[in-house]
Amino acid sequence: MNTILITGGCGFIGSNFIRYAFNQHDDWHIVNVDRLTYAGNPENLKDIESDARYTFIHGDICDKKLIGSVYREHKITGVINFAAESHVDRSIMDATVFFETNVKGTMVLLDAARQFGIERFLQISTDEVYGELGETGYFTEKSPLKPNSPYAASKASADLLVNTYYRTYSLPVLIVRSSNNYGPYQYPEKMIPLMIIRAMEGKQLPVYGDGTNVRDWLYVGDNCRAIDIIFKDGITGEVYNVGGSMEITNINLVKKLLDILGKPESLISFVTDRPGHDRRYALDISKINEELKWESIGSFDNKLRETVQWYKDNAPWWKNVLNKNDYQDYYKKMYSKRKEEVR
Ligand SMILES: NC(=O)c1ccc[n+]([C@@H]2O[C@H](COP(=O)([O-])OP(=O)(O)OC[C@H]3O[C@@H](n4cnc5c(N)ncnc54)[C@H](O)[C@@H]3O)[C@@H](O)[C@H]2O)c1
Structure with a gap:
C-alpha cells in the first residue's frame, strides 16, 4: 500500500485528483x-469521505509540527502538493498569505520529505511562473521564470526552492506547470x-x-491524468508543462459560454483591467506528449458543455459557496469599484 499525502485536496484540482486517483489506484x-x-x-469530496482508503486532516502545511507527525504516523511514501493560495486578483490585494502558504508551506513539506525519506515529491505549479507572451511563441520547460503577479512570484519562488532540494539533497522531486484549468468544483x-x-x-x-x-x-480531468502519469513515470528532477492546446481570448470564451447557455451577449460588461x-x-507540451505519451482527450467545446451542465446540475453546491460571507465580501471588493467601460 502506498500512502500518499495530498495537500489542498478540498480545493478544485485537488478534489478532482483525489477522486481520479481512487479510481486508478x-x-x-x-x-x-x-x-x-x-x-x-x-x-467537494462528500462521496469519498467515508472511504477506508481516505484520511482527512484539517491543518496547515506551514505547521511544521503537524506535518512532521502526519509523515511519521501515516508512513507517507509520496507527496503531491496542491495546497496554495491560487487567485491572482486576491494576491494583488494582499500577497502575505500567498508567500506564507505557497513558499513557506512548500518548504515545510520539503523539509519533512527529506527527514522521512519520501520516495516522490510532486510540486503543482503553474504556467504563470513564465510571465507573459506576445502574439506568438510558446513557453517550454526551459523558458526563464519571469512572474508578473504576486501569486505567480510566490509559485515561482516555490519552484526554485523545490529545485534546490533536488540539487542539494537529492530529494526526488518533480514539478508540473499547467495552464488554466476548468471543470467541476x-x-x-x-x-x-x-x-x-x-x-x-x-x-x-x-x-x-x-x-x-x-x-x-485545460480540462481538469486531463490535468489529473497528466499529474498521475508524471507522478508515476516522470523523471526525477524534471519539470513538465501540461496544457490544453486550446488558446482563446477571454471575450470569445465568454461568448461561447453565453451561446451554450442560450443567454444574450448584452450581459457582457467590460470593466477596468486587472493591473x-x-x-x-x-x-509547448511536446515533452509530456513525446516522453510520457500524454495528450488531452476530446474537444474543448464538448468539455466546456459538460462543465456548464455540471454547474447547471449542481446549483446547491455553488449556491452554498455564493451565500458565504467571504464570497460576498470578495465580489464587492473586486468589482464594486471597477468602472464599467463602454466598448
Ligand atoms: N486552477 C488553475 O487553473 C490552476 C492552474 C495552474 C496551477 N494551479 C495550481 O494548482 C494548485 C491547486 O489549485 P486550485 O485551483 O485547486 O486551488 P484552490 O484555491 O481551489 O484550492 C486550494 C486548496 O488549498 C487549501 N489550502 C490553502 N492554503 C493552505 C494551507 N496553508 N495549508 C493547507 N491547505 C491549504 C485550500 O483550503 C484549498 O482547499 C495550486 O497550487 C495552484 O497554484 C491551478
Missing part, C-alpha cells in the same frame, strides 16, 4: 491535509464558473479590459 491510501480556507470545501471567483453562474442568474458578466487577453484552457494583466499564456 486500489493500492493507494490518501491522506489529505487541507486548511479549509475560503477555497477549501469538504463538500471550481470556486466561482475563477473566470469560467464565475461567468457560467452569473449568466445563469441573468447578471452582468464582468470582462477585464478589452477582453483580448489569451489563455490556454499587470498578462496578455497571453501558451505552453
